[in-house]
Amino acid sequence: MRDLARTIIEWVDGGHRVAVVRVVELTGFGAVPAGEVLAVRDDGERAGAVLQGVLDPVIAGVLPQAFAGATVTAEGPVAEDQAVAAGLACSGRARLLVHPVAADRDAWVALADGRPVALASALDGSGHLIAVDSVGNGVPADAPAEVRDTAAKLLAAGASSRALVGDVLVDVWVPQPVLLTVGGGAMADALARQAELLGW
Numbered sequence: 071m072r073d074l075a076r077t078i079i080e081w082v083d084g085g086h087r088v089a090v091v092r093v094v095e096l097t098g099f100g101a102v103p104a105g106e107v108l109a110v111r112d113d114g115e116r117a118g119a120v121l122q123g124v125l126d127p128v129i130a131g132v133l134p135q136a137f138a139g140a141t142v143t144a145e146g147p148v149a150e151d152q153a154v155a156a157g158l159a160c161s162g163r164a165r166l167l168v169h170p171v172a173a174d175r176d177a178w179v180a181l182a183d184g185r186p187v188a189l190a191s192a193l194d195g196s197g198h199l200i201a202v203d204s205v206g207n208g209v210p211a212d213a214p215a216e217v218r219d220t221a222a223k224l225l226a227a228g229a230s231s232r233a234l235v236g237d238v239l240v241d242v243w244v245p246q247p248v249l250l251t252v253g254g255g256a257m258a259d260a261l262a263r264q265a266e267l268l269g270w
Contacts (some may be wrong), residue, residue: 071105071230071243075181077117077122078109078171082178087112088171089136091120091129092194093232094143094239098162099153105230105243108201112137122156124148132168141169141195167193167239174198186228186244190222193237201225214238246270 081088091108095120099121102115108120110133128146135142135242145165153161165251169191171178177189177200190199190213213221222237233240249265251258 071107071181072184072245074109074118076177078178079175079182081109081188082112082171082175087137089098089133089168090171092167092169092191092239092241093120094165094167094234096162096164096186098160099148100159102158103230105231105241120166121148122158123165124141124152124156124158129166129168132247136168136170139170139172141191141193142166145192167191169195174200181243181245184245186225186242188225188240188242190217190221190238192237193239199238200209203225250254250262 078088078090078261088109089110090237093102093106093111096102102121106120107118108129109117110129112129125144125146125148132142132144143165145163147163148158150161153159172193174189176197177187178198180202185202185227188201190201192198199217199221217235217238217240220233220240221242224231224233224240227242228244229242230244247270249270250259251260
C-alpha cells in the first residue's frame with residue numbers, strides 16, 4: 071500500500087486526475103484481503119487491483135464520472151468461471167466505491183510516509199474523514215461519533231481492515247513493517263523466518 075500511495079501522490083502532483091476504487095461490500099469470493107485499492111489516472115495508467123481485476127469492465131463504466139469529480143458506487147456479479155479464471159475462490163457479488171483523489175489527498179500522503187491511516191468516505195460523496203496513527207489522532211471532532219469511534223478502533227487494532235458504518239465506508243491501511251538484518255548466523259536466520267511468517 072505504501073508504494074501505491076506514493077504512486078497516487080506522484081500522479082496527482084504530476085497534474086493527472088486520479089480515481090481510486092475501494093471495496094464497499096462483498097458476498098462470496100472466499101477470502102479476499104482487506105484494503106484492496108485500484109488507482110486509475112486519466113490516461114488509463116493503473117496501479118493496484120481490486121478482486122484480481124475481475125470487475126474492471128464495471129469500473130471502466132463509472133471512471134469518467136469519477137474523473138469529472140463525482141463519487142459513485144458500482145456493483146456487479148461475478149460468475150464462477152470468471153472468478154476462478156481470475157484466481158478467486160468462488161463466484162460472488164461486489165459493491166465498489168469509485169471516487170477522485172481530491173479531499174482525501176492527505177490520507178495518501180500519510181500512507182506514503184508509512185503511517186497507518188483510516189479513510190472514511192460517505193458513499194454519496196458528501197465528505198471524507200481522515201484519521202492518522204494508531205490511536206486515531208487527527209479525527210475531526212465534528213465527525214459522526216460512530217464513524218469516529220470505528221476509525222479509532224480499527225486503527226488501534228493495528229491491521230488493515232474495512233467496515234461499513236451506515237452509508238460511510240471506513241478503510242484502514244496499516245503499512246507492513248520492514249525488517250532489515252545485517253549479517254548472518256542463527257539469530258538473523260530466526261528473525262528472517264519470524265518476519266516472513268508475519269508478512270513483513
